[in-house]
Amino acid sequence: MQFFTTWLEYFREVSGGLGSAVQLAIISLTLGYPLALFLAILLDHKNRYLRWLTIIFVELGRGIPLLVLLYIFYQGLPQIDVVPSALTAAVIAFTWSTAGYATEIIRASINSVPPGQIEGANSIGLSPRDRFRFVVLPQAARIALPPLMGLAIVMFQLTSLAYVIAISEVMQAAYFLGTKTFDYLPVFVAAAAVYAVITIPAAILVASLEKRISRFAT
Amino acid sequence: MDISTGSYLSAKNITKYFGKSLVLDDVSMDIKSGDVVSIIGPSGAGKSTFLRCMNLLETPTSGEIEIGDFRITIGLGNSEPSTKELAILRRNVGMVFQSFNLFPHLTVLENVSLGQRKVLGRSKEEARAKSLQILERVGLSEKVDVYPGRCSGGQQQRVAIARSLAMDPKVMLFDEPTSALDPEVGAEILAVMRELANDGMTMMVVTHEMSFAREVGDAVYVMVDGRIVEHGEPHKIMSEPTHERTQKFLSAVLGR
Amino acid sequence: MFLIILQGLAWTIAITIVSFSFGAVLGIFIVAGRLSRFALIRAISRIAIELIRNVPPLVWLFIVYFGVAELGPKLSPFAAAIVTFSVIASVYLGEIYRGGYASLPKGQLEAAKSIGLNRANIALRIVIPQVFRTVSPSMVTYAIGLMKDSALASTIGVVEMTFRANQITQTTGQGLTAFTIVGLIYLLISLPLGAWARHVDQRVRERYVVI
Numbered sequence: 169m170q171f172f173t174t175w176l177e178y179f180r181e182v183s184g185g186l187g188s189a190v191q192l193a194i195i196s197l198t199l200g201y202p203l204a205l206f207l208a209i210l211l212d213h214k215n216r217y218l219r220w221l222t223i224i225f226v227e228l229g230r231g232i233p234l235l236v237l238l239y240i241f242y243q244g245l246p247q248i249d250v251v252p253s254a255l256t257a258a259v260i261a262f263t264w265s266t267a268g269y270a271t272e273i274i275r276a277s278i279n280s281v282p283p284g285q286i287e288g289a290n291s292i293g294l295s296p297r298d299r300f301r302f303v304v305l306p307q308a309a310r311i312a313l314p315p316l317m318g319l320a321i322v323m324f325q326l327t328s329l330a331y332v333i334a335i336s337e338v339m340q341a342a343y344f345l346g347t348k349t350f351d352y353l354p355v356f357v358a359a360a361a362v363y364a365v366i367t368i369p370a371a372i373l374v375a376s377l378e379k380r381i382s383r384f385a386t
Numbered sequence: 387m388d389i390s391t392g393s394y395l396s397a398k399n400i401t402k403y404f405g406k407s408l409v410l411d412d413v414s415m416d417i418k419s420g421d422v423v424s425i426i427g428p429s430g431a432g433k434s435t436f437l438r439c440m441n442l443l444e445t446p447t448s449g450e451i452e453i454g455d456f457r458i459t460i461g462l463g464n465s466e467p468s469t470k471e472l473a474i475l476r477r478n479v480g481m482v483f484q485s486f487n488l489f490p491h492l493t494v495l496e497n498v499s500l501g502q503r504k505v506l507g508r509s510k511e512e513a514r515a516k517s518l519q520i521l522e523r524v525g526l527s528e529k530v531d532v533y534p535g536r537c538s539g540g541q542q543q544r545v546a547i548a549r550s551l552a553m554d555p556k557v558m559l560f561d562e563p564t565s566a567l568d569p570e571v572g573a574e575i576l577a578v579m580r581e582l583a584n585d586g587m588t589m590m591v592v593t594h595e596m597s598f599a600r601e602v603g604d605a606v607y608v609m610v611d612g613r614i615v616e617h618g619e620p621h622k623i624m625s626e627p628t629h630e631r632t633q634k635f636l637s638a639v640l641g642r
Numbered sequence: 643m644f645l646i647i648l649q650g651l652a653w654t655i656a657i658t659i660v661s662f663s664f665g666a667v668l669g670i671f672i673v674a675g676r677l678s679r680f681a682l683i684r685a686i687s688r689i690a691i692e693l694i695r696n697v698p699p700l701v702w703l704f705i706v707y708f709g710v711a712e713l714g715p716k717l718s719p720f721a722a723a724i725v726t727f728s729v730i731a732s733v734y735l736g737e738i739y740r741g742g743y744a745s746l747p748k749g750q751l752e753a754a755k756s757i758g759l760n761r762a763n764i765a766l767r768i769v770i771p772q773v774f775r776t777v778s779p780s781m782v783t784y785a786i787g788l789m790k791d792s793a794l795a796s797t798i799g800v801v802e803m804t805f806r807a808n809q810i811t812q813t814t815g816q817g818l819t820a821f822t823i824v825g826l827i828y829l830l831i832s833l834p835l836g837a838w839a840r841h842v843d844q845r846v847r848e849r850y851v852v853i
Binding site: 282284285287288289290291292293294295296298302303306307310 | 441443469472473476477480481483485486487488489490491500501504505546549550553
Binding site: 227248325367 | 692698701702704708709710711713790791793794797804807808811815818819820821824825828829832833
């Protein structure tokens, strides 16, 4: 019983870092998702250089581990005398990574709009811009919503990485508590619980949303 | 710029290659205003491809398309059709698809109004009024605020016809409009098409429904292997086909 | 500098390959549990899977490395990393297997039973080869992700690429150069593999069209 109350104490303290974690996640998603939409559209641009620049940007965001991106901005930039704050570095790294994955999701969603829809839109003479705005985008958005929500949950989990660049979120709180009490196992289990308590209900929500969306489509 | 009335549709020397295969071999067709033309033939003959060239959903490798005084020439030495030219063509040539291609995220009314508002520039009220009128004409007044997903196949196809009609097209193309429907339901659609024809719409119909071709059409074109092998008045073609391939096709289809 | 990073690369690859291998095997048990006839086993599997997936890998890593030390044996960083990533991989690969199995046409099992194959043979000769073909691209994609996740091992002291880059930063201050090189190496490995996975996926779709 004593063990359990102690553990609850740990849980409470570790969840103090939750605010920062959620904050970081929300900022990165708010910046990253619109950026991803923009990039997904750019991927079809007439200008070849623009397309290639976009591809490179997206692949870098996706192909470089988030941890390495964090280090690049926090520990790397000082080499050229740019010293961003931990939060700035974290936001840039997370946004880039988010945009990388989200662009793929959005692009795939745009491509899975049935080609018949494009033809239907063309057959009534809609301009390419109107076609995208009124026919393709609304349908792509519905398709993209569940995976984008899943990505949001993953990004929230990944805020745990921000610990390595001294951002005081959940892992940071846990680590400090651990070094203070030397009670590492329960402390980190508490950290695990903090994440699970948020992501498991979130995942269930996304799953039920997915079901409702699929009922809606023809 | 719009296409003048009293128009006709003329396709000259339409040729199309898909990679190395020749899908359309120098196909030409002339349609007078108010004509209803059926295109029949075995699968893979290029009928749909030809139809889709008429509103440039497919671009022929070479050829000419004329509607009224609007002409588009395609092929070597000519630039690709501009967005403007495509827009003009598609504004005046409507199409009804085998798989309907309705917009699932819009209601029936919105489906029919979208083109009117964004392409023809009609106001919301104008478009709505016209849409309601057309939807009544095709018998769908009660389904106006319903989503296509909740409509039967026959109803969806009628919405598709309404969507096309709402654009006041000079010519309407039908690509196997009843092939995805049960025979009974198909008959409904054919009835709607019959009415359109009686009201004077110029129509080009690719179909397997021989009864429609025989009874409603002003002309029947038989296409085989990318070429028109025969054409003429429906009764003549269907009862006394002269071309051997037509005979073969018709006997298989009509069981004669 | 480059040499130091390359030494780290060896560890990165080691973590990836070993964890993936264990995970691939363990994944079979996971999917077996998930699809078991016994509701209790199914429930336990489901709970375990959800727990493992919903906790960030970094937290699991710390739990295994710091936490297990309290209970008994002190794991080396490498061992802790392997244990952690193997378990995580087994869960994700198990789900991939499950998806592949679900897309197997039911007719296959019926046909196999009707010609009298016993369950072992059905599994070995009919199910596994087909499922394997379907899921290999996803498995390769996961392996790429796993390689990127291996960077986390640097936080508990495994001397792989990211760790080395950190070291270089501390000692020479050339962090940007070091981490950029590391980043590019990850890319140079993951991009071709990713393209290959997509290519294999295409080929599988073309060749083995389901009748």
